[in-house]
Amino acid sequence: MFKIFKYKEEVNNLKENVKGLEESSNKFEDTLTLINDNMKELNENFIALKGRIDATNRNVERMAILNEMIIKELEAFKAKSEKGAGELN
Secondary structure, three states, rough: OOOHHHHHHHHHHHHHHHHHHHHHHHHHHHHHHHHHHHHHHHHHHHHHHHHHHHHHHHHHHHHHHHHHHHHHHHHHHHHHHHHHHHHOO
16 A cells, blocks of 8 residues: 555656656747747848948948049149149249
8 A cells, every 4th residue: 555655656746747847848948939039030130230231331332432533533623723823823
């Protein structure tokens, strides 16, 4: 009789342990789902950031071209001004 009671107690303990493992497994699964969702969001943010960086790089290239054009115009204006000043003297 005592052995049966002891076995029942062990079975109950095992059931409790299984229940605890199931709860831990569910929490772990929830954590993995949350991590996965966060990784997807992070990936989307990196894609958006890359788009912004690419757009910024294009704008910098355009500004460099405009700066070169402005420098050429200023140099041409300076040359005309110096030539005109030389003719006045």
